[in-house]
Amino acid sequence: SVLNHKQCExxxxxxxxxxxxxxxxxxxxxxxRDKINKIILETSKGSKFYENELKKxxxxxxxxxxxxxxxxxxxxxxxKQAQAEVDKLTCExxxxxxxxxxxxxxxxxxxxxxVEMRDCPELKDKPMAVGSMSMLSxxxxxxxxxxxxxxxxxxxxxKLCPNxxxxxxxxxxxxxxxxxxxxIFSEYDPHFMPMSLDEAYLDITEHLEERKHWPETMRTYYxxxxxxxxxxxxxxxxxxxxxxxxxxxxxxxxxxxxxxxADRKAEVFGTSAEEAVREMRFRIEQKTSxxxxxxxxxxxxxxxxxSDKNKPNGEYRIPPERQVxxxxxxxxxxxxxxxxxxxxxxxxAALGIVNxxxxxxxxxLLSLLFSGTSWHNFLHISLGLGSTxxxxxxxxKSMSTExxxxxxxxxxxxxxxxxxxxxxxxxxxxxxxxxxKTVTLKLKNVKFEVKTRAFTLQYAVCTEEEIxxxxxxxxxxxxxxxxxxxxxxxxxxxxxxxxxxxxxxxxLQRSIMGFLQKGGSDSGSFTQCAGSVLKAEEDSDGASFLxxxxxxxxxxxxSDYVNKPAVLKPSFKISTQVSESRTLKSSSHDPSCNEEKxxxxxxxxxxxxxxxxxxxxxxxxxxxxxxxxxxxxxxKKMPVCESSSKASPxxxxxxxxxxxxxxxxxxxxxCPVCSQPQSTDDLxxxxxxxDMCLNQDVLLEFRESHPPVGHSDEPALKSVRxxxxxxxxxxxxKPKVLSTKHTIDKxxxxxxxxxx
DNA sequence: ATACATACC
DNA sequence: TACTGGTATGTAT
Numbered sequence: 001s002v003l004n005h006k007q008c009e010x011x012x013x014x015x016x017x018x019x020x021x022x023x024x025x026x027x028x029x030x031x032x033r034d035k036i037n038k039i040i041l042e043t044s045k046g047s048k049f050y051e052n053e054l055k056k057x058x059x060x061x062x063x064x065x066x067x068x069x070x071x072x073x074x075x076x077x078x079x080k081q082a083q084a085e086v087d088k089l090t091c092e093x094x095x096x097x098x099x100x101x102x103x104x105x106x107x108x109x110x111x112x113x114x115v116e117m118r119d120c121p122e123l124k125d126k127p128m129a130v131g132s133m134s135m136l137s138x139x140x141x142x143x144x145x146x147x148x149x150x151x152x153x154x155x156x157x158x159k160l161c162p163n164x165x166x167x168x169x170x171x172x173x174x175x176x177x178x179x180x181x182x183x184i185f186s187e188y189d190p191h192f193m194p195m196s197l198d199e200a201y202l203d204i205t206e207h208l209e210e211r212k213h214w215p216e217t218m219r220t221y222y223x224x225x226x227x228x229x230x231x232x233x234x235x236x237x238x239x240x241x242x243x244x245x246x247x248x249x250x251x252x253x254x255x256x257x258x259x260x261x262a263d264r265k266a267e268v269f270g271t272s273a274e275e276a277v278r279e280m281r282f283r284i285e286q287k288t289s290x291x292x293x294x295x296x297x298x299x300x301x302x303x304x305x306x307s308d309k310n311k312p313n314g315e316y317r318i319p320p321e322r323q324v325x326x327x328x329x330x331x332x333x334x335x336x337x338x339x340x341x342x343x344x345x346x347x348x349a350a351l352g353i354v355n356x357x358x359x360x361x362x363x364x365l366l367s368l369l370f371s372g373t374s375w376h377n378f379l380h381i382s383l384g385l386g387s388t389x390x391x392x393x394x395x396x397k398s399m400s401t402e403x404x405x406x407x408x409x410x411x412x413x414x415x416x417x418x419x420x421x422x423x424x425x426x427x428x429x430x431x432x433x434x435x436x437k438t439v440t441l442k443l444k445n446v447k448f449e450v451k452t453r454a455f456t457l458q459y460a461v462c463t464e465e466e467i468x469x470x471x472x473x474x475x476x477x478x479x480x481x482x483x484x485x486x487x488x489x490x491x492x493x494x495x496x497x498x499x500x501x502x503x504x505x506x507x508l509q510r511s512i513m514g515f516l517q518k519g520g521s522d523s524g525s526f527t528q529c530a531g532s533v534l535k536a537e538e539d540s541d542g543a544s545f546l547x548x549x550x551x552x553x554x555x556x557x558x559s560d561y562v563n564k565p566a567v568l569k570p571s572f573k574i575s576t577q578v579s580e581s582r583t584l585k586s587s588s589h590d591p592s593c594n595e596e597k598x599x600x601x602x603x604x605x606x607x608x609x610x611x612x613x614x615x616x617x618x619x620x621x622x623x624x625x626x627x628x629x630x631x632x633x634x635x636k637k638m639p640v641c642e643s644s645s646k647a648s649p650x651x652x653x654x655x656x657x658x659x660x661x662x663x664x665x666x667x668x669x670x671c672p673v674c675s676q677p678q679s680t681d682d683l684x685x686x687x688x689x690x691d692m693c694l695n696q697d698v699l700l701e702f703r704e705s706h707p708p709v710g711h712s713d714e715p716a717l718k719s720v721r722x723x724x725x726x727x728x729x730x731x732x733x734k735p736k737v738l739s740t741k742h743t744i745d746k747x748x749x750x751x752x753x754x755x756x
Numbered sequence: 757a758t759a760c761a762t763a764c765c
Numbered sequence: 766t767a768c769t770g771g772t773a774t775g776t777a778t
Contacts, residue, residue: 049768056761135769137765150765153768196765341763373775402770438757448768454758493770 017060017346018053019044022151024335026311027110027144036147036160043156052448060343064350067369071351074368083364089379090363098298098388099320102273104188104202105295105303106280108181109312111198113140114290115177116167128165129157137169141312174198177288184283188276193390201300203390204276211271219271221282222264277315298325301386304338325384329356337381356382395499399434400442401425402493407446409486411479418475421494422468434499435460439470442493443478450491453478460500467496 020037023029044050108114112130117123117140127143129136133154143149146161154166178197185192189202211219269279277294284292295306296317302325309316318328333355335345351366353359359366360382367375380386401424408414418441429435439461440454453474461467471494479487 044768047768053768059761131769132767134767137769151769155767199765339763343762371776396772397774398772400771404769406766440758450760452759456757491769495771 016041016057017342018057019050021147022149022342023147025144025149026308027141028147028149031145031147033147039159040147040156043159048447060346064347067347068350070369071365074365078368079364082367086364086367086379089376090383093379093383093385097322097383097385099322099325100205101203101298101388102205102208102320103297103300103303103388103390104204104273104277104280105297105300105307106185106200106202106277106284107293107307107311108198108284109291109293110138110140111290112138112169112174113143113167115174116170118289119173120167123165123167126165127161127163128167129154130167130169132166132168133158136166139164177290180288181284181290181292184280184287188280189390191390191392193393201303201390204273208271208273208276211276214271216268219269219275219279220266221269221279221286222266224264224286274315274317277317281313281315299384299386299388300390301337301381302328302384303386305332305336308336329360329382329384332356334359334381339377340381356384395501396432396434397499398436398495398497399425399428399432400440400493400495401428402442402491404444404491406490408489411486414475414479414487414489414492415472417492418471418494419464419468421492422471423464425494425496426462426464426467429462429496434496435462436496436499437461438496438498439467439474440495440497441471441474441478442491442495443475443487443489444491446488446490448490451478456498460498461496467494 016037019040021028021033021040023031023033044053113128116130117128123140125142127140127146127148129139129143129148131137131154136148136150136152136154136157138150139148139152139157143157143161143164146157146164148157148161148164154164157164157166174197178194181198182192182194182200185194185200185202188204188207192200192202194200267282269275269282273296277296281292281294284290291313293307293311293313294315295303295309296315297303297306298318298320302318306316306318318325334340334348334353335342337356340348348354348359351362351369353362359378363375363379363382366378369375370378401421403417403421405417408417437458437460438454438456440452443451443453445451455470455474457466457470461470475492
């Protein structure tokens with residue numbers, strides 16, 4: 001009602017901005033959009049995917065409506081005041097405008113497709129794309145004429161272009177080519193920042209400074225005869241080729257002997273930025289037979305826009321002058337700016353903002369409608385400002401793995417898949433030496449609705465068992481929440497984040513084995529433990545973990561929790577301490593607890609930790625194989641404490657610990673729960689055993705007081721038994737994975753910029 | 757801290 | 766038949 005007709009039409013008329021062709025990218029000019037959209041629509045209509053996209057679209061429209069209502073409530077006064085603030089900030093930004101750096105954004109043209117075409121001449125004159133029937137990564141320019149583009153499913157692309165050739169991805173190859181290209185980048189900026197396999201930012205300011213004094217010979221490159229391009233690079237082309245993976249060249253024409261100097265055509269490049277970049281692109285093409293486009297500008301935001309301007313195989317430069325920058329921005333559609341996606345574009349369009357000039361005119365209004373970070377960003381964009389320094393790749397913040405598959409409804413299968421994901425993720429984490437405290441489970445059901453559920457542990461984890469312990473609980477809550485209906489999933493993913501910093505990980509490499517084997521002489525007796533709390537754990541409840549009187553605590557039984565709402569809090573807090581009077585703590589999930597998360601604390605006298613008390617070696621793990629021998633400990637000694645999320649984690653000293661720490665008998669360890677000597681030296685195995693015992697105790701209790709009654713609990717119980725008993729989860733029917741992995745840059749990005 | 761959405765390649 | 770996977774960050778609670 002508050003909307004005028006025009007405003008309404010600007011977004012209501014088009015409910016399909018998410019489905020329709022995205023012709024934002026290069027190579028998509030002047031095609032028959034209506035015809036293409038009609039085909040896309042007809043192919044998509046009625047699918048689950050389409051329905052979900054419609055729903056999301058409605059959400060965006062609602063967001064826009066809310067925004068318009070808010071806009072309608074803005075007074076002239078408010079706007080005037082906002083304008084004053086904006087003007088002030090604009091002034092400051094203008095004063096600090098930095099035009100002195102020469103930033104380059106280089107982008108390989110239709111990278112994956114170009115590599116495949118290079119290696120298979122058959123494809124040269126055909127419309128082709130890289131990917132699968134389910135999803136395309138890239139298309140060549142020929143295919144783009146049909147509206148076929150990246151991120152489009154192959155089966156739709158086929159409707160648009162029945163002759164489309166779809167080539168499966170070949171990441172090893174793209175990585176190898178990327179490495180070649182990056183070698184060239186590093187000669188112009190050793191600190192260049194790779195953004196993906198085919199894209200990077202460079203700061204060539206220093207290079208240009210030096211280049212000014214270079215003789216022509218240093219700026220001369222030779223074109224080699226054939227289009228193999230493998231010989232042309234001035235520096236060591238031959239040796240480079242030998243170092244490369246043979247697959248790269250197995251299809252290439254066998255390298256002809258180098259042409260003599262007289263036969264070579266030389267090209268001398270100038271000393272300007274354009275020339276330097278043209279030289280770089282020339283070398284890339286000579287070395288890989290692939291073309292790149294580039295943008296040159298005083299900052300990254302502009303350089304990125306510029307690299308798109310003369311794509312493919314072109315470059316564009318914005319000279320370092322304010323006037324020219326502003327002129328360039330004036331007609332630039334906001335959508336062209338990196339970070340402005342289709343939703344932002346649509347919201348701005350609803351306000352009548354399409355290009356950056358209009359954006360600049362409306363900053364005051366935007367400051368009243370958007371968050372601080374958002375409108376500041378808009379202001380920067382409208383002024384043509386952007387980052388002027390290519391920062392070192394910052395530390396990774398999360399790591400994840402996810403998989404799409406045919407509809408999966410069986411809980412056992414889901415748990416099993418979850419474990420597989422955890423295993424993969426654990427491997428990746430360990431490869432990078434990372435441990436994180438937050439585990440996130442991602443689910444997408446067959447209606448394409450996505451859910452994420454996260455859980456932050458007390459300590460950082462990196463093993464399959466630890467991650468799975470958390471992930472499977474998250475999964476269980478979701479399964480239970482729809483029970484007795486099954487979860488019908490099409491995707492599952494697991495992520496670990498909240499990494500502990502590098503310094504946190506380093507310091508303590510103290511060997512827990514050495515400690516154990518020494519026996520109890522100087523180690524944690526209870527009195528020592530109790531009296532030497534250095535850093536009392538301030539948990540949310542503020543309770544110290546290591547109170548001697550904790551042994552006296554009332555011990556609730558598992559049945560106390562059964563009918564309470566599920567509480568997702570870390571359970572099994574294990575309070576530990578080393579002899580140097582340091583207090584340490586850890587926790588983990590209790591895999592045996594189906595209904596609730598009882599929290600249990602025990603004190604053990606030793607553990608390997610880092611400075612923050614995070615476990616260096618996981619003390620408890622959850623995929624345990626042991627005899628199912630019931631704990632000899634009574635409830636009083638094996639406390640299970642409050643289920644409430646606010647409940648104090650309490651500390652209980654296990655008498656069995658005395659046995660353990662006084663067992664100076666070589667390396668054999670005694671389980672503090674079941675009192676059985678363990679034959680292993682391997683702490684991980686020992687931990688598993690202890691963990692198992694604790695869980696077994698709780699589980700048995702639970703099952704005694706609650707004989708299995710219904711479907712609802714049954715699968716989970718089974719699954720828990722599976723984890724605990726000598727037989728793991730039933731062998732999984734391996735889900736059929738639908739799509740190929742499209743991005744594996746995570747193994748590649750990092751480090752690449754730091755060489756040289 | 758969690759959930760969900762947006763964005764990028 | 767069939768609409769990705771990995772990471773970061775913004776927005777809202």
